[in-house]
Amino acid sequence: MKVIEKVSEMQKWSEAERCAGRRIALVPTMGFLHEGHLSLVREGKKSGDRVVVSLFVNPAQFAPGEDYGSYPRDLERDRLLLERERVDVLFHPPAEAMYPNGHQTHVEAGPLGRFLCGLSRPGHFRGVTTVVAKLFNIVRPHVAIFGLKDYQQFQIVRRMVADLHFDIEIIGHPIVREKDGLAMSSRNAYLDGRERGAARCLHRSLKKAALLVRQGEREAARIVSAVKEEIEREPLARVEYVSLCDPCSLEELEAVDGEALLALAVRIGKARLIDNTLLKA
Amino acid sequence: MKVIEKVSEMQKWSEAERCAGRRIALVPTMGFLHEGHLSLVREGKKSGDRVVVSLFVNPAQFAPGEDYGSYPRDLERDRLLLERERVDVLFHPPAEAMYPNGHQTHVEAGPLGRFLCGLSRPGHFRGVTTVVAKLFNIVRPHVAIFGLKDYQQFQIVRRMVADLHFDIEIIGHPIVREKDGLAMSSRNAYLDGRERGAARCLHRSLKKAALLVRQGEREAARIVSAVKEEIEREPLARVEYVSLCDPCSLEELEAVDGEALLALAVRIGKARLIDNTLLKA
Numbered sequence: 001m002k003v004i005e006k007v008s009e010m011q012k013w014s015e016a017e018r019c020a021g022r023r024i025a026l027v028p029t030m031g032f033l034h035e036g037h038l039s040l041v042r043e044g045k046k047s048g049d050r051v052v053v054s055l056f057v058n059p060a061q062f063a064p065g066e067d068y069g070s071y072p073r074d075l076e077r078d079r080l081l082l083e084r085e086r087v088d089v090l091f092h093p094p095a096e097a098m099y100p101n102g103h104q105t106h107v108e109a110g111p112l113g114r115f116l117c118g119l120s121r122p123g124h125f126r127g128v129t130t131v132v133a134k135l136f137n138i139v140r141p142h143v144a145i146f147g148l149k150d151y152q153q154f155q156i157v158r159r160m161v162a163d164l165h166f167d168i169e170i171i172g173h174p175i176v177r178e179k180d181g182l183a184m185s186s187r188n189a190y191l192d193g194r195e196r197g198a199a200r201c202l203h204r205s206l207k208k209a210a211l212l213v214r215q216g217e218r219e220a221a222r223i224v225s226a227v228k229e230e231i232e233r234e235p236l237a238r239v240e241y242v243s244l245c246d247p248c249s250l251e252e253l254e255a256v257d258g259e260a261l262l263a264l265a266v267r268i269g270k271a272r273l274i275d276n277t278l279l280k281a
Numbered sequence: 282m283k284v285i286e287k288v289s290e291m292q293k294w295s296e297a298e299r300c301a302g303r304r305i306a307l308v309p310t311m312g313f314l315h316e317g318h319l320s321l322v323r324e325g326k327k328s329g330d331r332v333v334v335s336l337f338v339n340p341a342q343f344a345p346g347e348d349y350g351s352y353p354r355d356l357e358r359d360r361l362l363l364e365r366e367r368v369d370v371l372f373h374p375p376a377e378a379m380y381p382n383g384h385q386t387h388v389e390a391g392p393l394g395r396f397l398c399g400l401s402r403p404g405h406f407r408g409v410t411t412v413v414a415k416l417f418n419i420v421r422p423h424v425a426i427f428g429l430k431d432y433q434q435f436q437i438v439r440r441m442v443a444d445l446h447f448d449i450e451i452i453g454h455p456i457v458r459e460k461d462g463l464a465m466s467s468r469n470a471y472l473d474g475r476e477r478g479a480a481r482c483l484h485r486s487l488k489k490a491a492l493l494v495r496q497g498e499r500e501a502a503r504i505v506s507a508v509k510e511e512i513e514r515e516p517l518a519r520v521e522y523v524s525l526c527d528p529c530s531l532e533e534l535e536a537v538d539g540e541a542l543l544a545l546a547v548r549i550g551k552a553r554l555i556d557n558t559l560l561k562a
Contacts, residue, residue, distance in 0.1 A: 011448045019300040104391025105410065105444035111385055129386065130445075133414075137446040163386035164411075165418040167292045 002089045007138050010091050014140040022049040026141035031055040032072040033081050036176040036184035040145045041085045043173050047143045054091040054135050061127030072189045107133045109156045115250040116152050129160050136166050143169040149183050151276045183275045190271035198236035198268050202275040205230035209262050213279045218255045220244040240265035256281040283370045288419050291372050295421040303330040307422035312336040313353040314362050317457040317465035321426045322366045324454050328424045335372040335416050342408030353470045388414045390437045396531040397433050397544050410441050417447050424450040430464050432557045464556045471552040479517035479549050483556045486511035490543050494560045499536045501525040521546035537562040
């Protein structure tokens with residue numbers, strides 16, 4: 001596996017691969033890899049001839065006071081995991097290369113960035129779209145793989161790709177869960193033993209909602225209430241939001257009719273955890 | 282000359298040319314071409330093996346009430362002019378292709394977009410950076426040529442290219458002037474005979490400033506006053522701004538020391554005209 005830190009070297013490598021007729025798949029990550037990331041890499045192996053994994057903890061998507069400084073990092077372990085998956089390139093640029101002196105241009109997500117996590121994390125999706133646009137221009141992939149745990153991010157990136165005419169296919173890959181249902185996340189590392197137990201309430205609440213819909217419930221307010229109730233039965237958990245919304249526009253729904261996205265964010269200890277599921281009426 | 286209207290066809294053409302080892306130069310225009318544009322095309326011929334001229338009157342860079350609807354258009358004449366210059370591709374997409382349904386992503390220029398024309402045209406540079414990012418992703422040039430009459434636009438595009446890591450060289454091409462000094466512009470078509478005569482005051486005022494600096498004047502306030510005075514001697518002209526600023530940051534200067542940009546915008550009849558020059562102390 002090649003490890004590339006320089007932007008120009010990455011661009012050169014990609015141009016040569018493209019012109020040799022090879023299809024490049026990109027898996028953008030912030031590192032501290034888990035099975036969820038590795039499943040994206042495997043999807044990348046299927047959809048491209050070459051897989052590039054980028055590892056960059058993007059300062060622009062963290063607000064002051066968020067966990068940029070304490071975000072877990074372990075480059076050596078990540079490198080070994082990616083070697084084992086036979087990744088072709090690990091792109092690992094320093095922050096100064098990604099945000100050159102005098103940096104001032106941003107890519108702004110539109111209304112899609114204002115719902116759900118956008119409400120409590122203003123500026124977050126602007127940071128995401130900006131860094132993803134950079135990565136797309138540097139790696140120039142044919143296809144990029146995003147995990148559906150960050151469902152809103154996936155939709156925003158898809159929108160950006162269409163709007164700015166990036167010639168890139170965006171694939172959303174299903175959430176990978178621990179045995180007890182907790183969605184895999186680098187931030188699960190923040191949880192101590194008791195909190196880890198408490199975190200099972202996220203998936204439990206999603207399953208409860210799915211059951212309600214299967215039993216015929218259609219009213220969004222009642223489903224959202226039931227989900228909140230389920231989470232709040234767990235004393236260590238604080239609900240940030242629970243939203244039942246249109247899977248494309250992310251606008252809140254009054255009733256489930258066809259497909260609906262149930263998305264939530266919950267704080268447990270130092271961790272802010274998100275999860276979601278598609279409900280079908 | 283190939284005329285391409287479809288985004289995907291343009292992308293395909295460019296990828297094939299790149300992979301054949303040919304260097305692509307892009308000249309982005311809003312059409313109604315004049316000698317200024319054609320000099321950009323000739324610069325493009327020198328800097329690339331293939332020249333693509335895009336012709337798109339970009340609605341997003343006009344505010345409501347500005348001249349989007351009346352902006353002069355003459356596709357047939359433009360086509361002939363470009364044929365004659367042996368341009369390889371005229372890329373002429375319809376607005377629905379450039380702004381697909383549900384469009385909501387924008388590229389935001391930072392502080393550079395707030396000075397000069399940014400003050401009186403809020404949103405203008407956001408429209409410019411957004412459409413230029415689109416064009417770069419569609420045409421994928423190695424080099425792009427911009428006219429220096431739109432000096433602020435040139436600096437903003439350069440900044441965007443550095444910040445978003447577009448692998449593209451940006452060339453600024455000197456202003457082309459009519460015999461009497463008026464900078465060529467598609468908007469000169471708005472001027473009637475008397476107004477056309479009056480418009481000579483822009484270049485005259487720039488020359489006056491250069492003379493003052495050669496004579497030893499360094500104080501910005503005095504130079505700006507002299508420029509305004511020169512323009513205001515012309516009864517048909519209304520100064521929108523006159524600014525003496527740093528050529529890179531566009532921040533206003535108190536004194537000329539080294540290189541300074543003198544930039545101005547003037548309204549004459551229905552036309553809003555801009556011009557600039559670099560002053561050297």
